[in-house]
Amino acid sequence: MVSRRNFLGRAGATTVAIGAAAVSKVAMAALPEPVIQTTPDTMPPLQPATGRPYNPVVTLNGWTLPWRMNNGVKEFHLVAEPVVREMTxxxxxxxxxYNGQSPGPTIEVVEGDRVRIFVTNKLxxxxxxxxxxxxxxxxxxxVTGLTQPAIEPGKTFVYEFVARRPGTFMYHPHADEMVQMAMGMMGFWITHPKAKHPLIDEVDRDFVFLLNAYDIDPGSYTPKIMTMLDFNLWSWNSRIFPGIDPLVVRKNDKVRIRIGNLTMTNHPMHLHGHEFLVTGTDGGPTPKGTRQYEVTSDVAVGQMRQIEFLADEEGDWAFHCHKSHHTMNAMGHDVPTMIGVDHRGLARQITKLMPDYMVMGERGMHDMTEMEMPLPDNTAAMMTGTGPFGAVGMGGMFSVVKVRKDQKAGDYKDPGWFKHPAGTVAYEWTGALTEPARFKAEGSGSMPALARPTTPTEVRVRKPSGHSGH
Structure with a gap:
């Protein structure tokens, strides 16, 4: 739902403070109304009604902030405030x-635009x-205290500058940053080129999203702000799979995806079925001579990576962070590895006392996708989402790029599951199987040991708990 609120209230209720530089009385005479968005759905691209034309982006599970023109200046209004975000x-x-959501709305401008942003603090x-x-x-x-006074609760500050170079940028607080960013305060800024650029190609579809992470105990609602690495919810635009919308494209579309990372660790972003080029960073477009085809690109903390590819393979292609724990939801980290442990007898004894007792992980974790175990009132299943062939067994930073030959230009509606041509899906073999051939001699290594133990030694490995290895 989009709405406009008058955050100023009755006359004189909110003081308007000029932040960092003088703004004319004419400009301050009336603030643009803040636009509020509460739905977690992906909104259609916002076509520019005023100012220089450009090809707008699509914010995954988000939206672009409208503006008004005031004597040649693009004016926006951001409201920093507590929000409720449906993560899935x-x-x-x-x-x-900002403005009803986390992350805040994407801001889109054109190179050379003079931009004025009013920021009202409702924190x-x-x-x-x-x-x-x-x-x-x-x-x-x-930067609070260094380049400007802090924006006090109930105050409105003004930022004004010229968007000097095209590229993909982010915005976030530099005041009590550990708390405010851990609580979800961040957003994207896109500056489009004002003319054809030798390093920026035109594309058919242009997606943006931020990587962020939270530590929210099952059954609770508020992130734990002191967590450094052991997050249990790895998200794109504060959404976790299956709550992350698909990236819908038409076959043979040129596709750009801009990814910003404001988590506490790096994320190797991996696309199935296609190769892509890294065509931009926070510093701007990359020189064409440095570009090489990849299927995975690491996005470090505080960085942006812009990838581009030709969507020439139809299908439902997975797109995800390649850190395996980052494609899980509400995952506890102190769970011992039980694979290979036969505790059926013990489990029977426990279920006499606790009928709802359930063994976790004795055959791996995929069984969790099919268990109907009770969950706390407000949490997400560890692995969830159902595809055309059953449980997907993923969560967290995971979505699908859906490539369809009959998708219309500019149409972002979910086309449903891909209909595979006959003979193109992996299938079960029901014929006879021969015994595997095995080598009769072991390899000796490059330097044979002086003496081998006479009695074989069995090594039992237990995976350490915690995520300190990130």
């Missing part, structure tokens, strides 16, 4: 964000906004 159906989190503490990666006057950089 049945699971909501109490976060902090219980001071805040600011840093325009990550932008070239701008030092006093507009948004």
């Amino acid at each position: 159906p049945g699971f909501k989190a109490h976060l902090w964000g 219980p503490e001071v805040t600011s906004i840093h325009w990550h990666g932008q070239r701008l006057p030092n006093g507009m950089d948004g």
